[in-house]
Amino acid sequence: GAGVSQSPRYKVAKRGQDVALRCDPISGHVSLFWYQQALGQGPEFLTYFQNEAQLDKSGLPSDRFFAERPEGSVSTLKIQRTQQEDSAVYLCASSTGTATGNTIYFGEGSWLTVV
């Protein structure tokens, strides 16, 4: 597709369940970002990949959160033992280069509700 694609769009998980969220960035985009957006808030940075290398994971809130991009294209964000405070929209974004100021394109997000 032409844009950033995320799946699933909606996920309801029971507390304690593990979830995996998938992101297909725009073809050829080197940089990939994950953001978390709580209800009524702005997106908050979670982690950044340059190709397959995870260069910044300073925003991951706990060791229950894990992200990977093994072949430098598709990425997966995994949340283990989900808790209610994990309920949020998880946004994936990509850009062509690595420089500050490059346009970053966002997907429509994966809406996670933990019950």
Next chain:
Amino acid sequence: AQSVTQLGSHVSVSEGALVLLRCNYSSSVPPYLFWYVQYPNQGLQLLLKYTTGATLVKGINGFEAEFKKSETSFHLTKPSAHMSDAAEYFCAVSGSGNTGKLIFGQGTTLQVKP
């Protein structure tokens, strides 16, 4: 560290009226600044960005923003609001380093009244 403050979580205007959404930033290095729009149940779409050069930046859908270094501001304006402009608007600044990661404000909900 870099940060963004959006003044006013909700702004309401009449159709045809001027739109002004306020954004102030904090940055220890020359900032790159962005405005994104988010419609319900959708991702973020870039409206415009300032990197270098001209301080008045024009974007899509008739929006523009002016970078004012002395005021550390990057306010978003549109001369005449349309009903279709009703959405959530986010101001963002590029983080330090070369990753290009964005630091967002809390957002401003724009309501357009007929």
